[in-house]
Amino acid sequence: MIRNSWWRYVPMVRNTPKIPKKKKKKTEVCSRLEAESGSMVYTAKVGPSILSSDLSQLGRECERMMECGADYLHLDVMDGHFVPNITFGHPMVECLRRCIGPDPFFGLEALLTLCRITDMHMMVSRPEQWVKPMAAAGANQYTFHLEATTNPGSLIKEIRESGMKVGLAIKPGTTVEELAPWAGQIDMALVMTVEPGFGGQKFMEDMMPKVSWLRSQFPSLDIEVDGGVGPDSIYRCAEAGANMIVSGSAVVSSDDPRSVIALLKNVVMEAIQKRSLDR
Ligand SMILES: O=C(CO)[C@@H](O)[C@H](O)COP(=O)(O)O
Ligand SMILES: [Fe+2]
Structure with missing residues (x-):
């Protein structure tokens, strides 16, 4: 039974430290936690977007990516309104869970496989309406677009209460300062490096200052890039x-x-290592 299964609530390897209740600036808290732990608290992860795969073989394609070393799968949900393209919704996520997810009682390895499956990139208007269906379908992380909602705070709360991690995405035209007020409440910030809607577009290098700024302000935050990223x-x-x-x-x-995933991951791991040595 997929709906409301207990394993949905087992967190992915947690990389966002618990923020103390006392009100403090996010930057102060992160610096203190990092100073205490003496190391960076985020890790390199590669999540293939299966949008470019043979969609008639989606289950098989997801399995293939996991066998090739994917840390998670990035599933692009498009509604033909927020972006000019349509893909799939929660019924397909539920089917993928059934197809890919081994019996959670098979042990730790099976559990980890399940936990890394689904980072939902919600390119939809009114993202509020799909939180519960996606959670019930087995999604682990719900990444919505800042441009698609008037009340990010209540959406963040709702996603968390549904047992999922929270991702917040910005399109190329949205400034990183607009995302910043929410950075202390989310698990991941997604900086789009193409206009959302289609795979296979050219990487927008001019988005990199947004990533650098976020990393400098929120040293422990998971920061994702999406669009035209490759070797x-x-x-x-x-x-x-x-x-x-x-x-x-x-x-x-x-x-x-497998080699492309390994290369992407190695480059990021080396950069993380260098950053920690430089501090
Ligand atoms: O969200 C999107 C596009 O809107 C992405 O996830 C793309 O699907 C990534 O594909 P490539 O640009 O890497 O081919
Ligand atoms: Fe995406």
């Missing part, structure tokens, strides 16, 4: 401070997805 652009993303890497066509269309 050519990964160095810029890693240098700017992104640690969650979405890659669609560069991974999915490659003859050797």
